[in-house]
Every structure is written in C-alpha cells, then in structure tokens.
Amino acid sequence: xxxxxxxxxxxxxxxxxxxxxxxxxxxIVGYKDCTNFENYKTISEKLENDSSLHFCKLNLTEVAYxxxxxxxxxxxxxxxxxxxxxxxxxxxxxxxxxxxxxxQYVIRKQVHLVTESAEIPEPSDRTFxxxxxxxxxxxxxxxxxxxxxWKKVAFLSQGDFAPVLSLSQKNIFVFPTQLPxxxxxxxxxxxxxxxxxxxxxxxxxxxLHSMDRDVVKNVIFAAEDLHLLHHSRKWxxxxxxxxxxxxxxxPTSATLFGLQMLDPTRLTAAIPGEYFKERSRFEVxxxxxxxxxxxxxxxxxxxxxxxxxxxxxxxxxxxxxxxQERENQxxxxxxxxxxxxxxxxQLRIKTNFNMSITRLNGKVEQIGLCTxxxxxxxxxxxxxxxxxxxxxxxxxxxxKTFTVITRLxxxxxxxxxxxxxxxxxxxxxxxxxxxxNFNYTIKLADNGVSDWDKIINQVVKGDGDIIIGSLDVKSxxxxxxxxxxxxxxxxxxxxxxxxxxxxTFFQFLxxxxxxxxxxxxxxxxxxxxxxxxxxxxxxxxxESDQQFDLKESLWYSLxxxxxxxxxxxxxxxxxxxxxxxxxxxTLIITTAYTANLAAFLTLKNIDNRVKTVDALVAxxxxxxxxxxxxxxxxxxxxxxxxLYKRMWIHMKLNEVDIMPNKREDARKMVQGxxxxxxxxxxxxxxxxxxxxxxxxxxxxxxxxxxxxxxFGFPRGAPYRDDINRALLMLQxxxxxxxxxxxxxxxxxxxxxxxxxxxxxxxxxxxxNMFGVFLILLSSIVLAxxxxxxxxxxxxxxxxxxxxxxxKEIT
Numbered sequence: 016x017x018x019x020x021x022x023x024x025x026x027x028x029x030x031x032x033x034x035x036x037x038x039x040x041x042x043i044v045g046y047k048d049c050t051n052f053e054n055y056k057t058i059s060e061k062l063e064n065d066s067s068l069h070f071c072k073l074n075l076t077e078v079a080y081x082x083x084x085x086x087x088x089x090x091x092x093x094x095x096x097x098x099x100x101x102x103x104x105x106x107x108x109x110x111x112x113x114x115x116x117x118x119q120y121v122i123r124k125q126v127h128l129v130t131e132s133a134e135i136p137e138p139s140d141r142t143f144x145x146x147x148x149x150x151x152x153x154x155x156x157x158x159x160x161x162x163x164x165w166k167k168v169a170f171l172s173q174g175d176f177a178p179v180l181s182l183s184q185k186n187i188f189v190f191p192t193q194l195p196x197x198x199x200x201x202x203x204x205x206x207x208x209x210x211x212x213x214x215x216x217x218x219x220x221x222x223l224h225s226m227d228r229d230v231v232k233n234v235i236f237a238a239e240d241l242h243l244l245h246h247s248r249k250w251x252x253x254x255x256x257x258x259x260x261x262x263x264x265x266p267t268s269a270t271l272f273g274l275q276m277l278d279p280t281r282l283t284a285a286i287p288g289e290y291f292k293e294r295s296r297f298e299v300x301x302x303x304x305x306x307x308x309x310x311x312x313x314x315x316x317x318x319x320x321x322x323x324x325x326x327x328x329x330x331x332x333x334x335x336x337x338x339q340e341r342e343n344q345x346x347x348x349x350x351x352x353x354x355x356x357x358x359x360x361q362l363r364i365k366t367n368f369n370m371s372i373t374r375l376n377g378k379v380e381q382i383g384l385c386t387x388x389x390x391x392x393x394x395x396x397x398x399x400x401x402x403x404x405x406x407x408x409x410x411x412x413x414x415k416t417f418t419v420i421t422r423l424x425x426x427x428x429x430x431x432x433x434x435x436x437x438x439x440x441x442x443x444x445x446x447x448x449x450x451x452n453f454n455y456t457i458k459l460a461d462n463g464v465s466d467w468d469k470i471i472n473q474v475v476k477g478d479g480d481i482i483i484g485s486l487d488v489k490s491x492x493x494x495x496x497x498x499x500x501x502x503x504x505x506x507x508x509x510x511x512x513x514x515x516x517x518x519t520f521f522q523f524l525x526x527x528x529x530x531x532x533x534x535x536x537x538x539x540x541x542x543x544x545x546x547x548x549x550x551x552x553x554x555x556x557x558e559s560d561q562q563f564d565l566k567e568s569l570w571y572s573l574x575x576x577x578x579x580x581x582x583x584x585x586x587x588x589x590x591x592x593x594x595x596x597x598x599x600x601t602l603i604i605t606t607a608y609t610a611n612l613a614a615f616l617t618l619k620n621i622d623n624r625v626k627t628v629d630a631l632v633a634x635x636x637x638x639x640x641x642x643x644x645x646x647x648x649x650x651x652x653x654x655x656x657x658l659y660k661r662m663w664i665h666m667k668l669n670e671v672d673i674m675p676n677k678r679e680d681a682r683k684m685v686q687g688x689x690x691x692x693x694x695x696x697x698x699x700x701x702x703x704x705x706x707x708x709x710x711x712x713x714x715x716x717x718x719x720x721x722x723x724x725x726f727g728f729p730r731g732a733p734y735r736d737d738i739n740r741a742l743l744m745l746q747x748x749x750x751x752x753x754x755x756x757x758x759x760x761x762x763x764x765x766x767x768x769x770x771x772x773x774x775x776x777x778x779x780x781x782x783n784m785f786g787v788f789l790i791l792l793s794s795i796v797l798a799x800x801x802x803x804x805x806x807x808x809x810x811x812x813x814x815x816x817x818x819x820x821x822k823e824i825t
Contacts, residue, residue, distance in 0.1 A: 037327040044109035052077035071319035080115040138361035148364040149177045155392035157181035172224040201236040214731040228295035244269035245733035256297040275371040281348040304347035311345040412453040420479035426758040439758040440483040447741040482727030499726035507720035508698035526611030543572035640673030709763035
C-alpha cells in the first residue's frame with residue numbers, strides 16, 4: 016500500500032508540470048463493503064471541483080476490515096498496519112473497531128476521527144469524536160427527562176443502554192427494553208411483540224435511543240399502528256435530527272420530544288440530491304462535515320491559491336495542533352468542532368456545541384436548548400416542556416383506524432343486506448365512531464374461529480384493536496385483555512312454551528264434567544216422565560185445566576231445573592213430593608254450578624307452568640338442560656349450592672338427551688309437540704329468540720348467573736378510556752337503551768302479544784260467554800224453523816183438506 020502511494024506521487028511529478036499540491040492523506044476505515052469510502056470520495060471530489068482552492072487536496076485511501084475468518088482478519092490487520100506506518104498518512108476516519116483501529120497496535124501515529132457514537136475503551140489523546148460522547152449524552156438525556164418530570168420510563172434501544180445509569184441516578188425508574196437487532200419495517204413481528212409487551216405493562220413514557228433514522232421511523236410507525244402514539248403517552252427520541260423524522264405531516268395526538276443537533280442550512284447545496292434519497296440527512300451531515308473539516312484544517316496556514324514548488328504533505332503534528340486550537344474552529348452542520356481532553360479518562364470529547372430541545376404536538380417547535388460545555392451539558396428551557404392539553408373527545412382519536420375482531424352471534428353481530436355487518440354491537444360501534452371521528456374495519460376471527468379465548472389470543476398478539484360481540488367479562492379474560500364499561504347486563508333465564516291460546520266458547524260447561532251433565536239431563540227426562548205418568552192416572556186432573564201431558568211435564572221439569580216460573584202445579588201428594596225433592600236437587604246443582612264456575616274462571620287465569628329452577632327440581636315430568644360447553648354448564652358443575660348440584664346431577668345423567676351442542680337444537684327441543692323440555696341460557700339469548708317467536712315461546716328470568724357484556728381491548732390500550740367516555744355518553748342520553756330496543760324487539764303485534772299472555776284479572780271476554788249466546792242463537796233459529804215448519808204443515812193440510820172436500824162435492 017505504501018509503495019502504491021509513492022508510485023502515485025512519482026507519476027504526478029513526471030507527467031505534469033502543474034501537479035504540485037499540498038495534500039492531506041486520510042484513510043477511510045471500516046468493515047468490508049461498508050467503509051463509506053465511495054461516499055467520502057464523491058463528496059470530496061464534488062467540493063473540490065466547486066472550490067477555487069486548486070492546490071490543496073485531500074487524498075483518501077480505503078482500509079477495509081475483513082472479519083470473515085482468521086486468515087482474512089490477519090491480512091486486514093497486516094495491510095492496515097503497513098499503511099499507517101507511512102508518515103504521510105496522518106488521519107484515520109471511521110468507526111472504532113476494537114483491534115483494527117487500536118491506537119497502540121495499528122493506528123500508532125495518526126489521528127483517529129471517530130464518526131460513530133460509541134464507547135471508546137482505549138485511552139488516547141489522538142482520538143477525536145465527530146459526535147457527542149456517550150457520557151455527556153447520557154447526562155443530557157437524564158437532565159431533560161428530569162425536567163419533564165417523568166418518574167417511570169421505558170428505555171428502548173438496540174444495544175446502547177448507557178443513559179440508564181444516569182436516569183437511575185435521577186431517581187427515575189427505568190424499564191430497559193431490548194429492540195430487535197434488525198428492524199427492516201414497522202411490520203417486524205419481534206418489534207410489534209416488544210411494543211405490545213410494553214403496552215400490556217401500561218407504560219406511558221418512552222425513551223427511544225437510536226442513531227439510525229430508519230430504526231426510529233419503523234419503531235414510531237409501529238407504535239402508531241398499535242395506538243401507542245396516544246395523547247396519554249409521551250415519547251422522547253434521542254436521534255439527533257428530530258425534524259428529519261417528522262419532515263412530512265405526521266398527525267398524532269401524542270406529545271413527542273426530541274433533540275435537534277443538525278442545522279440543515281449548513282449542508283452545502285453542492286451535495287447531489289440523490290444522497291438525501293438514499294440515506295438520512297444526519298448521515299450526509301457526518302460525511303460532509305468530515306470532509307469540510309479536513310479541508311478546513313488543510314487550508315489553515317497553507318496558501319491554496321499558489322502552486323507549491325513541490326508536493327507537500329500535512330503532518331500529524333500539524334493536524335493535531337490545528338485540531339487542538341481553541342480559536343478558528345470549524346463550524347459545520349453538526350455544530351462547532353472543539354475537543355477537550357478529560358483527565359480522568361484520557362479521552363477527548365466534543366464540547367462547545369448546542370442542541371435544540373424540540374417538541375412535536377401538531378407541529379415541531381423548539382422549547383429549549385442544551386449546551387455541551389467543558390463542564391457538562393447545561394439546559395435552558397424557553398417554554399413549558401410538558402404542558403397540559405385539553406383533549407376533546409371528538410379529537411383524541413380523530414382519523415385513527417382500528418381493526419375490530421368479532422364472530423357472528425346474532426343479535427350482537429350478524430350479516431345483513433349485501434353481506435354487511437350489523438347488530439347491536441355494530442350499531443354501538445357506529446355511534447362511538449361518529450362521536451370520536453375514528454375509522455374502523457370489522458373482520459371475523461382468523462379461520463372462522465368462534466371460541467372467544469382463541470379470538471382474545473389474536474388480539475393479545477397485536478392482530479386486532481377492539482373485540483365486539485357477545486363477549487362477557489370474566490376474571491380469566493381480565494388477565495389477558497381489558498374491558499370497556501358494561502354495554503348490557505344479563506342473567507340466566509328459562510326458555511319455555513307459552514300455553515296454547517285456543518278459543519273456549521263453551522267455558523260455561525267447564526264447572527261440571529260431561530258425565531255430570533248427562534246425569535242432569537237424565538234427571539230432567541226422568542222427572543218429566545214421572546210427572547207425565549202420575550198425571551195420566553191422576554183422576555183429579557181429568558176435569559182440571561192443568562193437564563200434565565208429556566209436553567207439559569217436560570216443560571215443567573225444565574222450568575224447575577232452570578228456576579223459571581210456570582202456570583201448572585201438581586195437585587197430588589206424590590207429585591208434590593217428587594217436585595219438592597226435585598227443587599232441592601236443583602238448588603244444590605245450581606249452587607254447586609255457580610261456585611264451581613267462579614272457581615273455574617279464577618283457576619283458568621292462574622299460570623301453573625314450571626317457571627323457576629326450584630319448581631324444575633321439584634318435578635319429574637319436564638326435562639331441562641343447558642348448552643354443552645357453555646359458561647352456564649361450568650357454573651352448575653362447580654357450584655356448591657345444593658339446588659344447583661341437584662340440577663347438575665340430573666343434567667349430567669341425561670347429558671345426551673338434554674344438553675345440546677347448539678342453541679338452535681335446544682330451541683327446537685323447547686318447541687317440541689310434547690312440551691316436556693325447557694332450556695336454561697343467558698337471558699339476552701333466550702329473550703331474543705322468544706321475541707322472534709313471541710306467540711309460542713317465553714323467556715323467564717331467574718335472578719342468578721349475572722353477566723356483563725363489554726367491548727374488549729388489548730391490555731394497556733390507551734384508547735380504552737376514551738371509548739369508555741363515549742359509551743358513558745350513550746348510556747346517559749339513552750342511546751344504548753334505544754339500540755337494545757331495536758335488536759330485542761318482538762315480531763308480533765301488540766294484539767298478538769296480549770292474546771298469547773295469560774291474564775291475571777278475572778274479567779270475562781266475549782269468547783268466555785260466546786257458547787251461551789251460541790246456544791241462545793241456535794235455539795232461536797231452531798224455534799223459527801219449527802214454527803215455520805208447523806205453519807207450512809198446517810197450510811199444506813188445510814189445502815189438502817179443502818181439495819178433498821171439493822172433490823167429494825164434485
């Protein structure tokens with residue numbers, strides 16, 4: 016390598032008369048294939064071509080460290096040591112690489128201009144860092160966080176946790192969090208899992224410590240997707256070009272703090288535009304400042320406008336003296352370049368430069384200044400750092416988009432017109448989103464999963480933001496997710512058939528059995544027949560107007576039975592004896608009928624169906640069951656209550672027949688013809704089905720097994736409290752009740768509902784007495800028919816008789 020450099024200058028001497036210049040030889044060190052040599056060379060040539068300093072030039076040489084294996088490492092070290100043994104090579108530029116950049120074994124004479132922020136364990140007064148040292152940065156970060164009054168923070172970094180100690184010394188609780196080593200996008204699964212864990216732990220303050228712009232952006236965008244850029248969360252970014260992260264519009268309700276070391280106005284316009292497309296502004300600033308600083312030191316004390324008599328080379332002593340001067344120091348895009356030697360560490364650190372303390376809250380603004388002096392960082396705050404902001408409900412989640420996970424479970428969530436989602440929970444979500452101006456996308460759980468525990472696992476992994484549906488609050492679920500305020504309460508209910516609403520026109524016959532009615536009818540005929548026979552042989556009746564023929568005897572018997580009046584009266588002792596006993600029997604029959612009729616009509620209005628679990632256990636005719644695998648089955652199985660234990664034993668013994676796997680099967684069993692099965696389930700489910708079949712089914716609440724239905728959120732989700740505020744608004748203004756009435760509404764008319772209900776009052780309706788009026792009407796019609804028939808018969812006989820007389824006369 017040394018021979019190549021000498022050969023290069025020899026050629027310049029032989030072939031060009033005007034090739035004499037003053038040179039500053041620098042070696043660009045780094046790992047193989049990432050030394051940045053071409054970038055330094057391009058910038059150097061660009062700046063040199065645009066400059067009038069024709070006789071001062073930088074001569075850059077690439078020195079790569081190949082760590083593939085032992086032989087390559089040895090070859091790299093040998094080549095580097097050979098190069099740095101040349102007295103004309105005065106400066107090394109690049110990161111600190113352990114042995115490869117050792118100031119004792121490799122870079123033994125030269126100045127090392129360190130271009131990356133890292134701990135340098137090897138003391139040397141020839142090491143000059145471009146960036147602030149780790150100790151000063153740690154102190155500055157701790158002072159800023161203390162000024163923000165943060166007491167507990169999550170510290171995110173890919174490996175540099177130097178500020179953690181300084182933060183702890185300020186009595187700040189730090190939660191160190193290792194970021195994935197390779198973060199290529201915001202969708203990185205390890206990154207999302209890391210942020211999800213922080214969210215679960217309810218972390219509210221975050222420090223993101225990284226000098227890689229792409230890493231910072233990916234973390235911030237992933238945090239945005241996980242809704243960690245919320246107004247209740249605060250972030251502090253230690254990346255030294257805060258404005259470059261948010262150069263474009265970045266709407267967020269979160270407050271983000273950062274540092275701005277880079278002054279973009281000092282980046283020369285001569286740098287090609289594509290440099291800013293391929294790399295960050297900060298990377299370009301380091302490249303440009305390094306080259307410009309070398310040119311600055313090269314031109315100090317050198318006449319670059321006149322050609323020297325021979326090639327001259329800047330020596331190590333010259334460059335070292337110029338870099339240690341207190342005056343006329345170089346000022347670049349990353350501030351002033353001035354170094355001091357720390358006696359306690361024998362390391363040089365960069366001092367006398369400033370960083371702006373910035374805040375993003377709608378727009379980027381400077382709120383203070385951090386000056387790095389010889390004695391350490393000094394803060395100056397111009398504005399209130401962590402100001403309180405009034406977050407209005409319609410603004411806090413504005414334009415955010417949430418992924419909503421659910422399962423089909425009518426009437427909470429179901430498919431409607433054009434396969435769109437609808438239901439009670441969907442309507443609530445619409446109301447909340449309209450209040451808070453956020454967007455949402457509803458999707459079914461992966462692979463059509465319907466088990467809530469599996470759906471919850473999806474949300475825990477970060478695949479969803481909100482769960483809606485028939486999700487009830489449980490202690491086991493509370494360990495995995497957070498719940499909203501209650502949107503609906505429920506208890507256990509019994510689903511059973513309503514009694515058949517068949518018309519009873521002949522209810523007046525109900526007090527007596529059919530046998531008794533036929534007996535009374537028989538008595539009527541017997542008494543009538545007895546009066547006829549006794550009247551026929553009664554000699555006192557022969558001259559009387561009261562003749563007890565068969566017709567009058569039956570009529571008299573009917574009058575006595577119905578307590579009517581008659582002109583006839585029996586004259587003999589035997590007939591009067593029969594009538595007196597008949598009156599007595601009639602009195603007993605009438606009294607018994609009246610009492611039984613009143614009792615019958617009263618008992619008819621009493622609902623004697625099995626309507627409680629106590630009544631279910633006490634009887635043997637009607638079976639009962641619960642949905643297999645449901646929470647209610649688990650409730651009965653684990654209950655210590657004697658009543659519920661007995662119910663569980665009954666259900667378990669008949670499990671195959673009375674514990675269906677689907678609710679639809681259970682409802683079909685309830686609607687069976689034999690009416691010998693009732694189904695126990697959550698009242699919201701039974702109520703909905705009973706209202707769909709309001710004329711045949713009824714849901715009766717039991718007052719145990721209380722449940723609360725809510726929305727689900729990932730644990731630590733910062734937007735839960737905001738959505739809870741909106742839900743409480745819906746409760747207060749009655750919208751939740753309106754929506755519940757919409758989805759738990761009977762399909763029957765009011766008349767149909769009233770008709771199917773068992774009345775508790777004793778009022779009689781037309782159908783109760785219709786049979787009496789029907790008999791009366793039938794009797795009238797029959798009487799008319801008989802009378803008309805009689806008159807027709809008499810007319811026919813009259814005409815026949817007249818015709819016969821006329822015929823005889825003729």
